[in-house]
Amino acid sequence: MLFRAYGPQGWWPGDTPFEIMVGAILTQNTAWSNVEKAIDNLVAKDKLHPRAIVNSRHDHLAGWLRPSGYFNIKAERLKSFCRWYLDAGEFAGLDRLDSAELRGALLGVKGIGPETADDILLYAFNRPVFVIDAYTRRMFARLGRFSGDEGYEVMRADFEQALGPDTRLFNEYHALIVRHAKQVCRVRPACGRCVLTRVCPAAGRVGR
DNA sequence: ACCCAGGGTCATA
DNA sequence: TATGACCATGGG
Numbered sequence: 001m002l003f004r005a006y007g008p009q010g011w012w013p014g015d016t017p018f019e020i021m022v023g024a025i026l027t028q029n030t031a032w033s034n035v036e037k038a039i040d041n042l043v044a045k046d047k048l049h050p051r052a053i054v055n056s057r058h059d060h061l062a063g064w065l066r067p068s069g070y071f072n073i074k075a076e077r078l079k080s081f082c083r084w085y086l087d088a089g090e091f092a093g094l095d096r097l098d099s100a101e102l103r104g105a106l107l108g109v110k111g112i113g114p115e116t117a118d119d120i121l122l123y124a125f126n127r128p129v130f131v132i133d134a135y136t137r138r139m140f141a142r143l144g145r146f147s148g149d150e151g152y153e154v155m156r157a158d159f160e161q162a163l164g165p166d167t168r169l170f171n172e173y174h175a176l177i178v179r180h181a182k183q184v185c186r187v188r189p190a191c192g193r194c195v196l197t198r199v200c201p202a203a204g205r206v207g208r
Numbered sequence: 209a210c211c212c213a214g215g216g217t218c219a220t221a
Numbered sequence: 222t223a224t225g226a227c228c229a230t231g232g233g
Contacts, residue, residue: 025215074228
């Protein structure tokens with residue numbers, strides 16, 4: 001199905017675990033194309049490092065993050081995350097924790113909610129965690145598997161139980177859903193993309 | 209000109 | 222627990 005159409009995605013876009021984490025925070029409710037611009041700014045200033053970010057002035061950091069939207073909030077979130085990340089011993093220190101501990105620790109960082117935490121767990125730490133995003137909620141609500149207003153944890157548990165603890169599968173599965181969302185909607189009747197959008201001519205309105 | 213995007217926090221009831 | 226306001230840019 002989706003895999004047939006798009007092939008392996010090899011997600012997440014980003015070369016290092018830290019870059020993946022930064023992207024996960026910056027992409028909150030934001031188009032990825034805008035996140036790329038912000039990350040490019042950080043790279044151009046050689047600031048894509050936790051220490052450099054912690055030491056940056058707020059107005060400078062916010063300026064670099066500007067294209068990704070919510071730049072004042074995201075500057076604070078990135079800083080609080082980087083402070084925590086350094087204190088925790090960066091990747092090596094955190095990678096010692098088991099998935100439940102690591103998830104709990106991530107959720108304790110201001111600015112990191114369930115979805116961002118799971119992006120980081122799955123794509124930066126390669127832990128078997130299934131990411132529930134807006135696309136996934138809408139798609140499976142319209143397919144009838146969920147009503148659309150279940151809690152995040154309920155859906156995550158259901159997917160993880162149904163698919164088994166398979167990091168590579170979780171990785172591809174979520175990536176393919178998002179990949180499909182980038183597909184242009186070809187008018188009606190069966191645009192194929194409408195299961196992922198808020199409003200669909202055929203399926204009505206679902207979820208958040 | 210409008211709608212939306214790979215959410216999260218905080219205030220309120 | 223459950224809504225709602227708020228954050229803000231850029232592309233279609």
